Amino acid sequence: MTPLIIFFLFSLILCIILSIVGHRLPTRSLNLEKLSPYECGFEPHTSARLPFSLRFFLIAILFLLFDLEIALLLPLPSALASLNPTLSFLLAFIVLAILTLGLIYEWVQGGLEWAE
Amino acid sequence: MSLFSIIISLIHILLIIVPVLLSVAFITLGERKALGYMQARKGPTLVGPYGLLQPIADGVKLFIKEPIKPSSAASWLFLATPILALTIALILWVPMTFPHQFSSINLSLIFILTLSSLAVYTILGSGWASNSKYALLGAIRAVAQTISYEVSLGLTILCIIVLAGNFNLTSIYESQTYSWFILTCAPVSIMWYISTLAETNRSPFDLAEGESELVSGFNVEYAGGPFALFFLAEYSNIIFMNALSTILLLGGGSPLEILGWPQTILVALKITFLSFVFLWVRASYPRYRYDQLMHLAWKTFLPLSLGLLTFIAAIPIALDFLPPY
């Protein structure tokens, strides 16, 4: 495990050094126009934060559910190599079928539509 | 742990990181050359012979340019995210199979999945910390795209693991001695390759940086050195994804695996070919529309990979054999 930690520390330190070089090496002359956020040459006139988007929120939640499903399925390979592979496969099939049903329901109800 | 072994592992680390950074430098040159010739022009030719020193000139230019931190940005997060991006991109190379392997992580594919899911934070953090409209919009788009395709990436990896019976890259490599996984599960391989295109935000899925509407996406406020870090991380991820596809699907150095160095060269050639296809795709296809992108991820890849996973998991049981053949 120690070589791994050395690898982590080394790459972190390398990146920090690169970043420091990038910040210290160039000469800097800053002014107000340069430091204001980029917005097509206009003055930024409203807050940069956006109104809450339900679409993107729904995508995030769906991702979370299917990611959890992948976590449930990850022990499958070692289970298939164990005593009763048929039972393991049957269980995996049931899990997959339940989530496919969920996906179908989602699809039918229009949760996956982007353009309306 | 003695000083000697620390020095040995530092040298080993350098022998991994330096070639990765060099190949990142030259893939940018290769990209400009390939795109140039596909558009009937020559690409960079002036710096060095045939423009070979162009990436070095680019790097020097980026590091002596003035970095700018917008006055409204969240300061330490804005500075930390490029560092984090490149660190994650370099650490991803730890479990990769080399002739002299750096570490013997047994669950290397889960390690890779975990670290690559962390890359989302750098995009989200940089876009949010910039406190700029373009950057935030680009980050939100990029994150939605990355997480959508991560689901299908995970399911396709699971298909391959079910056939190989192990999470270890070396044993996946060895289980393809007689037949590559691109032959045994071709549809999965095609989905995997398209998902890697989307996961690394390459065109035709580069909606995060759609120039016409978002200028440059989540890194629009970055300039100079910090931008260079993001750039290095992005291209390092591209090469890494292609190396992973080579090992998972193209069997690594499969036909030559008895030989020593020709096998390594074969792996390198396969990675180069896959990276070239990335550039080729960029030259050939127009950008997707955002709803088409989501349609592809959720309505095509997800149901198909769910079905294929069931099918592929059934094959060893139906034929009455177990994965470690």
Add this chain to the structure above:
Amino acid sequence: MSFVLCSLVFGGGVIVFMSRSPYFSALGLVLATCGLSGVLMLGGAVFVGLILFLMYLGGMLVVFAYSAALAADIYPEVGAGKGLVITLVGAAVLAMVVEVSWGVVEVKGLGVQEDLLGISGLYLDSWAGLLLGAFGLFVCLFVVLCLVRGVGRGALRAV
């Protein structure tokens, strides 16, 4: 090593309840989860640790941070606990360097995976737990869709 990880957990916790904007508390949770799954991996449960890391960091906290980034928040700030956190993380890094260079770290490599064999029992004897989990996910999918059904008809609406 366990000191490093525990201070990560503690520092993350401090960020969570000291920060004034949800975005930074999400970041604090990230730190805490890093530390906790590190502790699990030190104890030898590498598979469980990695899965916990993958799910919490790659799944749940991404969604949390993403929703926090979507929500309007004009002046984000870390708030009070900054100094404490910086001290803790600094101490953690120092301790890590000391432990690495003096060779105190003595753990099993990432190669051992008895826990994977144990978890595969989810597909053999303790199948009820697996099916319960899958059913729970299905119910979640159902509930989320009922909350945000369509755009205008659900309980939650975009304003």
